[in-house]
Amino acid sequence: MNPIIIATLAIIFALSVIVILSIKAFRILSQLKQQNKDTSGLKIQEKADLLMSIQDLAQNMLNNNLNITEGSIRIKVLLDHLDPQKKVRDDFLVFYELYSATEHMPRHKDRDKYTCDDLKIYDDEREKIEIKFQKRIFDACRKISDYEFNL
Template sequence: MSTTIITLLILAAAILGGLAFYAGKLLLQLKVQQTEIKNKLNQRNSRLEESIRTISQAMQEEQCEVGEGALRISVLLDHVSDATQAQYPKKYPSIHALNDKIKHLAILEERKKLPKKERMRQDFERMKAEAEYKDLVLAEAKKLSNFVAPRA
């Protein structure tokens, strides 16, 4: 074999070795990134789970109104990142139904701006919906007292 061919083979082997090393380095970086993302997601879910359990407990101890708890829990469940997220409205239908009935009502500053008559009408609408769903929502809140989202 001529020295030119040997030189080209060595050069090709060096290039392939360099590319293989670079590919391995990129795969390692990807694995580290995926692990970091998974850890952050698990931390986020842990905070959401704790909030769901706290609100559920507060509802059961009557420290939080049923309507407010349903509103908050529905939003938190929507933000939990797991494979069963889409099933939460089916698993906790009363919480989601109450949320759907009262989520359009004004709150905070928006509520303060309403005329007294409209505030009273909205309060009545909210209390009526809460009374309708109270027992069912509290039963679901009891289940949520031990809520843990499935881990990835």
């Protein structure tokens, strides 16, 4: 066979492979771009859901429908998820302070391990802490409804 024909066929084959791989790469790139759009949309929706939950908890505390300690713990946890870089932590430090002041206390199922007398001691301590923090917690709850969470 003529060497020129072999070289031409090799070039045509190489160009065909390049075209096929380019098409494949373009499709993969398009899929990745779409996934990134979907993911960023999901992140925006997740943040909106977290913010809505934080606002609902704050309003329930202001309406005395939610215990201050329970609401503060929930808000603290949601703020940690909403703002992992802790950009807004200083603006809502009171939730973190109340969390720290009560984190040694038994919660939920852990309360089953204690006697009624022990629980009474913890509950009395918690109520004193709530009185101490109440004004600052309520101020922070009111602040949440108008706060610009630029995350």
